[in-house]
Amino acid sequence: MESKKQKQVGELIRRHFGTVLFQEGSYIYGGALVTVTRVKMSSDLGIAKIYLSVYNVDDKQLIVDKMRDNMHRLRQGLAHRIKSHVRRIPRVSFYLDEMVDEMYRVDELLNKIDIPKESEEE
Numbered sequence: 001m002e003s004k005k006q007k008q009v010g011e012l013i014r015r016h017f018g019t020v021l022f023q024e025g026s027y028i029y030g031g032a033l034v035t036v037t038r039v040k041m042s043s044d045l046g047i048a049k050i051y052l053s054v055y056n057v058d059d060k061q062l063i064v065d066k067m068r069d070n071m072h073r074l075r076q077g078l079a080h081r082i083k084s085h086v087r088r089i090p091r092v093s094f095y096l097d098e099m100v101d102e103m104y105r106v107d108e109l110l111n112k113i114d115i116p117k118e119s120e121e122e
Contacts, residue, residue, distance in 0.1 A: 010039040051097035
């Protein structure tokens with residue numbers, strides 16, 4: 001279970017890293033749409049696991065790999081924005097969040113179900 005401080009720092013990083021992606025992300029991953037869905041902090045606030053949703057591209061893992069290759073640049077942009085709010089800048093790691101994709105897949109399957117309507121005579 002996350003502590004209140006972990007949740008606060010995670011939310012701070014989620015908001016500011018979203019801004020970093022908006023300003024600098026297109027140089028790294030091109031035309032893909034990348035959003036930060038959630039951030040999980042370690043208990044010592046030294047590691048931030050950033051979960052990303054990726055759209056408009058077939059190979060989503062390639063985008064996450066490109067972000068890992070440019071981690072120094074992205075972490076530097078994040079540090080510039082949150083340095084007055086935290087004691088030390090956490091190390092970041094990126095993970096692909098497929099929860100939204102899974103939600104759309106389940107919704108599509110549910111829409112395909114043909115449920116016969118009950119007649120009013122019964």
